[in-house]
Amino acid sequence: MVHLLRHGEVYNPDGVLYGRLPGYHLSERGQQMAEVVAGAIADRDITHVVASPLERAQETAAASAAVLGLPVGSDERLIESTNQFQGVSFKGGYLKLLRPGLLRHLYNPFQPSWGESYAHVASRMWAAVLDARIAAEGHEALLVSHQLPIWITRLYAEGRPFFHDPRRRQCTLCSLTSLTFEADTLVSVGYSEPAGYLITPDERNANFSAGGAHDDQAHDDQAHDDQTPA
Numbered sequence: 001m002v003h004l005l006r007h008g009e010v011y012n013p014d015g016v017l018y019g020r021l022p023g024y025h026l027s028e029r030g031q032q033m034a035e036v037v038a039g040a041i042a043d044r045d046i047t048h049v050v051a052s053p054l055e056r057a058q059e060t061a062a063a064s065a066a067v068l069g070l071p072v073g074s075d076e077r078l079i080e081s082t083n084q085f086q087g088v089s090f091k092g093g094y095l096k097l098l099r100p101g102l103l104r105h106l107y108n109p110f111q112p113s114w115g116e117s118y119a120h121v122a123s124r125m126w127a128a129v130l131d132a133r134i135a136a137e138g139h140e141a142l143l144v145s146h147q148l149p150i151w152i153t154r155l156y157a158e159g160r161p162f163f164h165d166p167r168r169r170q171c172t173l174c175s176l177t178s179l180t181f182e183a184d185t186l187v188s189v190g191y192s193e194p195a196g197y198l199i200t201p202d203e204r205n206a207n208f209s210a211g212g213a214h215d216d217q218a219h220d221d222q223a224h225d226d227q228t229p230a
Contacts, residue, residue, distance in 0.1 A: 001140040001141070001178055001179065001180050001181070002129050002132050002133050002136070002140070002141045002143060002178070002179045002181070003041070003044075003046070003140065003141065003142045003143065003176050003177070003178045003179075004129075004143050004145055004150045004153060004154075004176070004177040004178070004179070005037060005060065005061075005064070005142055005143065005144045005145070005174065005175070005176055006144075006145065006146065006147050006150055006171055006172070006173060006174060006175050006177075007026070007030070007034075007052075007054075007056040007057045007059070007060040007144060007145075007146065007173070007174070008026050008027075008029070008030030008031065008032075008033035008034045008037075008056070008059075008060050008173055008174045008195070009026065009027045009029050009030035009033060009173050010024050010025065010026060010027060010030060010056050011024070011025055011026065011027040011028075011030070012024060012027075014089050014091055015089050015090050015091030016087060016088070016089045016090075017083065017085050017086060017087070017088050017089075017090055018086065018087075019080055019081075019082070019083045019085075019086030019087070020054065020079060020080050020082065020086065021086060021087060022054075022055065023055070024054070024055060024056055025055050025056060025059060026055075026056055026059045026060065029198060030056070030059075030060075030173070030174075031059070031063070032195075032198060033060075033173055033174040033195035033198055034059065034060040034062075034063035034064070034174060034195075035063050036174070036194055036195040036198070037060075037063065037064060037174050037176070037194045037195055038063040038064040038066065038067040038068075039067070039194075040194035041064060041067075041068075041142070041176075041194075042067045042068070044068075044140055045139045045140050046064075046068050046070070046136070046139065046140045046141065046142050047070070047135075047136050047139040047140065047141070048070070048073075048132055048135045048136040048139070048140075048141040048142070049061055049064060049065045049068065049070045049071070049072050049073065049141070049142045049144075050072070050073035050074065050075045050078065050128070050132060050141070050142075050143050050144070051072055051073070051074060051075070051078060051143070051144035051145070052074075052075070052076075052078040052079045052080065052144060052145050052146060053074045053075075053076060053079060054079060054080060054146075057078070057144045057145060057146065058072060058074070058144075060144050060174065061142070061144040064142055064144075068142075075128050075143075077124040077125060077127060077128040078125065078128055078143055078144070078145040078146075078149065079145075079146075079149075080145075080146040080148070080149065081115050081116040081121050081146075081148050081149060082115045082116040083114060083115040083116075084105040084114045084115060085105070085114060109163065110162075110163045118152050118162035118163075119162065121148065121149050121152045121153075122152050122153060122155075122156040122162065125145070125149050125150075125152065125153040125156075126153060126156060126157075128143060129143065129153065129179060130184075133181055133184070147169060147171045148166075148169075150171050150177055151164070151169045151170075151171045153177070154170075154171070154177050154189060157179060157186055157189050158189055170191055172193055172196060172199055172204060173195065173198075173199060174193075174194065174195040175191065175192065175193045175194075175195075175196070176190075176191070176192045176193075176194065177189065177190070177191055178190040178191070178192070
């Protein structure tokens with residue numbers, strides 16, 4: 001089995017779409033989420049732990065690795081996708097996308113035109129999955145990544161089209177998307193939310209992680225996606 005773990009909530013009180021920017025760490029609740037997941041998988045036969053090089057993924061992986069007694073590797077293929085809106089604060093809503101300098105990137109939602117193509121994301125993520133399967137042959141592997149790359153990997157694994165509504169992704173904070181192989185053949189895809197009880201219903205519809213902002217901005221600018229629009 002290869003488990004794809006989405007990182008926990010990020011401290012982001014300004015509502016910045018952080019993408020691949022450095023310096024974005026787990027919030028206090030995000031760390032709690034990571035520890036809950038670590039407890040949930042402590043008895044799994046995981047022998048291989050690798051994470052995206054971004055801080056939020058490495059910190060999430062560290063909690064599980066500590067419980068499992070394993071080191072955390074780093075794999076660039078698990079990183080967040082590129083995004084032309086990286087660094088823009090969307091605190092207060094998405095009307096900022098109507099600015100000419102940003103609107104021009106929205107011409108093709110199928111690719112998508114504002115960032116790395118879905119096909120490229122699927123290619124690099126699936127290569128990482130297959131390498132992890134080999135590294136943990138006969139056991140299980142844990143890969144820590146980000147919402148969009150994990151969701152695209154699931155769509156690829158299930159043979160579904162890449163174009164989708166970001167609000168419909170089944171990939172909440174610190175969720176596990178689990179791929180089961182028999183030899184080199186994928187036989188099933190599972191999904192679980194060990195830390196789901198820490199996320200409110202309103203936050204499940206939010207657009208990107210904004211830990212630390214819960215008291216001073218609307219829920220629809222809070223806790224969910226690393227990489228919207230995507």
